[in-house]
Amino acid sequence: MPSEPLSRARIVAAAIDLIEREGADAVSMRRIAADLGVGVMSLYNHVPNKASLLDGVAEAVLSKIQFTDDPEAHWTDRVRMQARAFRQIAHHHPRSTMLVVSRQLHSNAGLLPVERALSTLREAGFDGADAVRMLRLFIAYIIGSLLREVGVTPTFAPVQGATKVEKVDPELFPEVSALAPLLGACDHEEEFDFGLELLIQAIAVHLDRKGTRG
Amino acid sequence: MPSEPLSRARIVAAAIDLIEREGADAVSMRRIAADLGVGVMSLYNHVPNKASLLDGVAEAVLSKIQFTDDPEAHWTDRVRMQARAFRQIAHHHPRSTMLVVSRQLHSNAGLLPVERALSTLREAGFDGADAVRMLRLFIAYIIGSLLREVGVTPTFAPVQGATKVEKVDPELFPEVSALAPLLGACDHEEEFDFGLELLIQAIAVHLDRKGTRG
DNA sequence: AAGACGTACGTACGGTGTACGTCCCCCGGG
DNA sequence: CCCGGGGGACGTACACCGTACGTACGTCTT
Numbered sequence: 195m196p197s198e199p200l201s202r203a204r205i206v207a208a209a210i211d212l213i214e215r216e217g218a219d220a221v222s223m224r225r226i227a228a229d230l231g232v233g234v235m236s237l238y239n240h241v242p243n244k245a246s247l248l249d250g251v252a253e254a255v256l257s258k259i260q261f262t263d264d265p266e267a268h269w270t271d272r273v274r275m276q277a278r279a280f281r282q283i284a285h286h287h288p289r290s291t292m293l294v295v296s297r298q299l300h301s302n303a304g305l306l307p308v309e310r311a312l313s314t315l316r317e318a319g320f321d322g323a324d325a326v327r328m329l330r331l332f333i334a335y336i337i338g339s340l341l342r343e344v345g346v347t348p349t350f351a352p353v354q355g356a357t358k359v360e361k362v363d364p365e366l367f368p369e370v371s372a373l374a375p376l377l378g379a380c381d382h383e384e385e386f387d388f389g390l391e392l393l394i395q396a397i398a399v400h401l402d403r404k405g406t407r408g
Numbered sequence: 409m410p411s412e413p414l415s416r417a418r419i420v421a422a423a424i425d426l427i428e429r430e431g432a433d434a435v436s437m438r439r440i441a442a443d444l445g446v447g448v449m450s451l452y453n454h455v456p457n458k459a460s461l462l463d464g465v466a467e468a469v470l471s472k473i474q475f476t477d478d479p480e481a482h483w484t485d486r487v488r489m490q491a492r493a494f495r496q497i498a499h500h501h502p503r504s505t506m507l508v509v510s511r512q513l514h515s516n517a518g519l520l521p522v523e524r525a526l527s528t529l530r531e532a533g534f535d536g537a538d539a540v541r542m543l544r545l546f547i548a549y550i551i552g553s554l555l556r557e558v559g560v561t562p563t564f565a566p567v568q569g570a571t572k573v574e575k576v577d578p579e580l581f582p583e584v585s586a587l588a589p590l591l592g593a594c595d596h597e598e599e600f601d602f603g604l605e606l607l608i609q610a611i612a613v614h615l616d617r618k619g620t621r622g
Numbered sequence: 623a624a625g626a627c628g629t630a631c632g633t634a635c636g637g638t639g640t641a642c643g644t645c646c647c648c649c650g651g652g
Numbered sequence: 653c654c655c656g657g658g659g660g661a662c663g664t665a666c667a668c669c670g671t672a673c674g675t676a677c678g679t680c681t682t
Contacts (some may be wrong), residue, residue, distance in 0.1 A: 200660085222638065233662040235640080240660095244639065295555070296510050308591075312583035325583075326590045328558065331603040337555055338548030339508070367519050369526035369539075376540045377522075389545040396610035405430055414629085436669060445632045449671080454629095458670065 202240040206250040252294045253303040269318035342381045416454040420464040423602040466508045483532035557596045
């Protein structure tokens, strides 16, 4: 008496659940099967292999982005909204987000956001080449920010939790040492918005210069 | 007759080699041991576990960044140089870079770049809080860019290689379809510098406003 | 000489992804 | 009605993984 007949969607959902609860390392075919109350190999009737399953997870997370694009609004507002919408997934599915970000995915799930962004930029007045450049700039910033937020990146926010602040040598790293409290704490939302505003302003002046010059 | 007596450094080097040749998935203790002509468990005399070994890899790659900081130069030039220096590692060790970027590392190897950047920003006139903000902004951008370059991210540069351009539906995604050639090709260096200049200009403006206002 | 110690090593255990063969249930054609 | 076949669920098996443990051997100290 199977409550539901097992499908790729159900498997992906279980995977997301598992990742969110116990982290990506906990994901194994056996574990997912157990969570679904199902034999391991049954999964392979709906999913060709583990890699494809993880692609599915990335795709599912990505497709949950909620765009509420208002074509009437000023393009700066629209860009801001789109960037924030994308960042939201990091809050709803923090650990799965890592998969989205660190996984090369060849599906079309990511195409919708690209289309929205490009059309916004084109309507703002950027030519094709600049629109693509700006898009890439924003993507780089957003992805980089998400990596920090999700806590995986911090190649360089190492003085965190303020727990081991005293471990950095003030002689070798005077600035790091002095700014340790600031480096340790971080209001992600505020930080993200700060950078976002800076970026939007920057590309606005870029647009102005092109406009008045050409 | 061991040519050299096996050490953490030698093991890490072998790991980097292996990653660069066959990708991170190929890394296993057995494989590394085999490459070194050594028993698997001998590795554990110099490395507590695999995770620590990968940390070592990240640290080693990170420490190869070549900073040629010129304290005489204008701060914008110094920032530019530091950002470019960091990007270089993506070229020398593309696949290992992923580890650096996707791995939470608690060592002090990443502290030197932070120190340099902070002191540059402070000398430019930013107060502590702003210096940290700017640093985070740059890190986000650089990490995001590296992810695209290394080819792992492209959450959204899916139309690549221009091979399957025709697979996107022009009706659903007119912009993507129209700009496909631009989306497919990418001069990473030019793209990176473009964003970098924009960022530097933006924070220069920010600095001006703060300076004239306060 | 004798003991202590560090390094290299082999074996073994529990876990992983998945190829393959088997069973059963359901469904369409006679 | 039967009955044959196809698809999904499943168990077993294999190769590989990280690593805990016990052991053998060289070197250094006393």
